[in-house]
Structure formats: structure tokens, C-alpha cells
Amino acid sequence: MKPLKEFTIPFVGLKIAKHLFEYEVNQAFFKHFEYEDFNDVNIHVNVELEKKTTLLELHFEISGWVNVNCDLTNEPYNQTIENTFDLVVNFGDEYNDEHIDILIIPHGTYEISVEQYIYELIILSVPIKRIHPGVEDGSLDSEILKKLEELSPKLKEDKEKEEDIDPRWNTLKKLLTDK
Template sequence: MKHSREYILPIDGLSLGKHEYKFVLDRAFFAMFEYSEITNGNVEVDLLLHKQESMIELFFKINGELEVACDRCADEFFEPVAGENELILKFGEAFEEETDEILIIPTEQHQFDISHLLYEYTILLLPLRKVHPEDANGNSTCNPEVIEKLNHMNHVESADPRWEALRNLKSKN
């Protein structure tokens, strides 16, 4: 993974209280992650950082769209994503993930890179099954040529005589 200074938050020298940050996750952001299936997006992240004496609270609000491959026709389309996450950074002796929402960082840590968190939180907003949305009439907006080829391939496969012979054996028992 490549790093960008844009996603590194200062810890030392940051005054106590609330601080707001805005980030845009686009093609350049996703290019930092070598094996990402997501290569493009237009996602806005509003981050509210609340620094206290013993910890830092991070509140992420994510809204936008990611370019994904359709699970049905393999064409690219933009899938909307929206969500919120919270992370608490506590100070300790070494890095340790206490829970999904609590991370312990070394006391002498001067800055904190949130790029991986932004990536993770955004990717987790994607649905398990990514398919083109339906149009106003409830019809699929998938690539009709690909769907036709898939239907044709399924029809050709079902006409294979070897499978018919096996189905006959199954029905005789």
C-alpha cells in the first residue's frame, strides 16, 4: 500500500477539542491499495475528531458511490454507499486492537494514518451482491448482450446428451 500525507492526522500539537476534516475518495485514493477490486469512486468523508486528555474519538460519515463490477453481467456501474463509523484511539505502550471500535496507539505516536480505515469503512458499505439497479419499470439495467449470451450458454449446456443420460439414470431410481 502506498501512503499519502493527505490522510495522516496530526496527534502532537493538536489542541483539545473538536476538529473537522473532509476527504474525497477517488481513483487516486483507491490506486494506493494494490489488490483492491475497487479502482474508482466518488466518496465524500466527513471526519469529526474529538481530542481529549486520554483519548481521541473519530466519527466518520461516508457518502458517495463506488465503481463496481455487476455480479450478473460483469459491466461496471456506480453503487451508492452511505454510512457512519466511530473509532476511539486510546494511548498505551504499543499498537493493539482492543475491539473493532477501540484502538490503542503508542503514547509517543505523533501522527495517525487513517487511509486504511477510510478504505475499510467504505468497502464494508458495499452490498454482498452487486447488481445493476432496476429502471423505473422494474426491469434490469444489466447489459442485454451479456445476459443473452449467458442464457444461450445455459441453454446449450442443458442440451448436452451426457447430462441427459445421467438425468435418465437418476429418474429411474
């Protein structure tokens, strides 16, 4: 996969100080990674690069929304996301990204690509279980929700069945709980 040029930071010409890079991430960014779980995306990314004499410190901040389908109703909705991530870039003999928050790049490297870190930060910011806000507050009117409610077991019927049980079974249940 060819890296996206706008997410490459050439740090060799920068002064030893803090530098801010801003990116707008949209659906085309995820098409580049062949990720199709999002219907639409609008995310603002701030990358603060602090250049020091022997290393680089990157601080990522994302905020925005992704349009996803609800896991219960399959209705699309905008899920707001916010997250931060810190990365230390050090120089060494060879490339090494074994650690989550430490990246070692070879001496003589003059630029760093941050697209993979932005991609992973966004993906990990989306909740595992995606529930439409209308489901939680009861305002969503959906055919699927009506069908789920229709097919769900009724609590009142269960209580009535328990009352109709022969009382001799209750004494047997006590034997199990008296241990």
C-alpha cells in the same frame, strides 16, 4: 506500503475540542492499496476528531459512489454507498489494534493515520452481491440477460410434465407425506 501523508492527522497541536477533517477519495487511493475491483470512485469522507484529555474519539462518515461491474451481466454501474464508523484512540505502552473500534497507540505518538480505516469502511460498504439497478427493474437491455432468460428452465413445461405422470405415483408420494 508507505502511508499517504494527506490521511495523517497530527493531533498533538490541536486544542481539546472537536475538529473536522474532510477527504475526497478517488481511484488513486485504491491503486495505493492495489485494490482493482472498482472501475471508478468518487467518495467524500468526513472525519470528526474529538480530542479529550486522555483519549481521542474519531467519527467517520462516508458517502458517494463506486463504479463496479454487475455480478450477473458484467455491466458497469455506479453503486451508491453511505456508512459511518466510530473509533476510540487510547494511549498505552505499545501499539495494539486487536479490537475493531479501539486503537491503542504508544505514549508520545503525535499523529494518527486514518487511511486504513477509510479503506476498510469503503470496501465493507459495497454490497456483497452487486446487481445493476436495471436488472432489478427490468430496464437493462443486455445480451447476457437475454441469454440467461433463453437458457433458464421454463415453468409451464414443468407443470405439464407433472400432469402427465402416472397417477399411481401420486399415491406413493402420499405415503411419504403421511408420516
